[in-house]
Amino acid sequence: MSKNPLFDEMNERSLEVFRRVVEGYLETGAPVGSRTLTRSMSEKVSAATIRNVMQDLEFLGLLGSPHISAGRVPTQSGLRLFVDGLLEVSSPNNDDRSKIEETLGTNESDVGTLLDRVGSALSGVTHGASLVLTPKHEAPIRHVEFVSLGPDRALVVLVFGDGHVENRIFTPPPGQTPSSMREAANFLNSIVEGHTLSELGRVIQREIASRRQEIDTLARDLVESGAAVWTNEGEPTERLIVRGRGNLLSSDESGEDLERIRALFDDLERKRDIAEFLELTEGGEGVRIFIGSENKLFSLSGSSLVVSPYMNADRKIIGAVGVIGPTRLNYGRVVPIVDYTAQLIGRMLSDRS
Incomplete structure (x- = not known):
C-alpha cells in the first residue's frame, strides 16, 4: 500500500x-x-x-x-x-495475451506495419484508443538517392548500413531538375556515411554552412526539405500510431464529455508533442499512469493515459506504447496489458536486431 x-x-x-x-x-x-x-x-x-x-x-x-x-x-x-x-493488478488473461501475440506472429518485415497491427489489437482488447510510438531506425546511413515522381512529388531512398531501406515521398521545392537532384544526392552521400538519422540533421546544417559555395540553391533547398522528411516534420511518416478513436465514444456520453473527447481527437489528429510522449516514460522500465490534468499531452480532454516504454537489446528506450481513455478506465486490467505489450514489442525488436 x-x-x-x-x-x-x-x-x-x-x-x-x-x-x-x-x-x-x-x-x-x-x-x-x-x-x-x-x-x-x-x-x-x-x-x-x-x-x-x-x-x-x-x-x-x-x-x-x-x-x-x-x-x-x-x-x-x-x-x-x-x-x-489500492489498485489490484493481475496478469493479462490468456485470451488478451493471444490477441496481442497474434499480431507479432507473422513474417511481416516492416516494423511499422507490425506495430500498426499491435496498436489495433491493443485498442480492441482494452476498448480504448491505443498509442504506439515507433522507433527511429538508428543504423548508420550508407546511401541517399532522390527520385522525381512528378512536378510536386519526389521520393527519397535511404539505404542503411544494416541493409534496411526506407522510401519516403515528399513535396520538393519548386523548380527541381534532374541535375539538382543528382547534385543534392552527391552532396549528401559525401557526408552521410557513418551518421544516423538523428545525427544527420545537425551534420547537414553544419556542412551547408561551411560549403555553401559548393552546392547551388536548388540542390540546397532539396537537401533541407528532404531533411524535414527524415525527421518526420509534418509528413505522413509520423512515428505516433493512433488506433481505436471510436472506442472513446459511447451512446451515453454527456455534452460536456463529448466536448472533451473532441478536444482529445483534435490533439490526436495533430499528433503534437511526439517527443514529449516518449518523455512520459522517463524513469526506466514500467507502466506509468497519468490521470486527467496530470496528463500534460491530453489534459484538456480530461483523459487518462497508461503508458510504458519498450527497449531494444541494449536496454535502451526506443519507443512507447499506451492506452488513452476516460478517467474511469479499468486500470487493473489495462495496466498489465500495456506492460505485457511493451515487453512483447521489446523482445520482438531485439530478436530482429
Missing part, C-alpha cells in the same frame, strides 16, 4: 467505503450511493453511517458529488490515491 499520508486519516470502514465507491464508479461510470454500499459492505452498517463516511472522504478531497442528493464519485485525487495504493 502507498505511504500517502491521507491513508492515516482513514480507518478500516472509511477505507472500505472509499475503495467500493471507486470500484463501483470504474465499473459503471455512475455515482455510487449509500444504499448501494449497504448491500456490499463487509460489516452491516446503515445508509446514514455510510453517508457520514462519504462526507468525511469528501472533506479530504477524495470524493465528490456531481449532483445534489446523488451518490459520490472519486475526484482526480481520489483516483490517484486508489491507483497508487
Whole structure:
C-alpha cells in the first residue's frame, strides 16, 4: 500500500467505503450511493453511517458529488490515491495475451506495419484508443538517392548500413531538375556515411554552412526539405500510431464529455508533442499512469493515459506504447496489458536486431 499520508486519516470502514465507491464508479461510470454500499459492505452498517463516511472522504478531497442528493464519485485525487495504493493488478488473461501475440506472429518485415497491427489489437482488447510510438531506425546511413515522381512529388531512398531501406515521398521545392537532384544526392552521400538519422540533421546544417559555395540553391533547398522528411516534420511518416478513436465514444456520453473527447481527437489528429510522449516514460522500465490534468499531452480532454516504454537489446528506450481513455478506465486490467505489450514489442525488436 502507498505511504500517502491521507491513508492515516482513514480507518478500516472509511477505507472500505472509499475503495467500493471507486470500484463501483470504474465499473459503471455512475455515482455510487449509500444504499448501494449497504448491500456490499463487509460489516452491516446503515445508509446514514455510510453517508457520514462519504462526507468525511469528501472533506479530504477524495470524493465528490456531481449532483445534489446523488451518490459520490472519486475526484482526480481520489483516483490517484486508489491507483497508487489500492489498485489490484493481475496478469493479462490468456485470451488478451493471444490477441496481442497474434499480431507479432507473422513474417511481416516492416516494423511499422507490425506495430500498426499491435496498436489495433491493443485498442480492441482494452476498448480504448491505443498509442504506439515507433522507433527511429538508428543504423548508420550508407546511401541517399532522390527520385522525381512528378512536378510536386519526389521520393527519397535511404539505404542503411544494416541493409534496411526506407522510401519516403515528399513535396520538393519548386523548380527541381534532374541535375539538382543528382547534385543534392552527391552532396549528401559525401557526408552521410557513418551518421544516423538523428545525427544527420545537425551534420547537414553544419556542412551547408561551411560549403555553401559548393552546392547551388536548388540542390540546397532539396537537401533541407528532404531533411524535414527524415525527421518526420509534418509528413505522413509520423512515428505516433493512433488506433481505436471510436472506442472513446459511447451512446451515453454527456455534452460536456463529448466536448472533451473532441478536444482529445483534435490533439490526436495533430499528433503534437511526439517527443514529449516518449518523455512520459522517463524513469526506466514500467507502466506509468497519468490521470486527467496530470496528463500534460491530453489534459484538456480530461483523459487518462497508461503508458510504458519498450527497449531494444541494449536496454535502451526506443519507443512507447499506451492506452488513452476516460478517467474511469479499468486500470487493473489495462495496466498489465500495456506492460505485457511493451515487453512483447521489446523482445520482438531485439530478436530482429
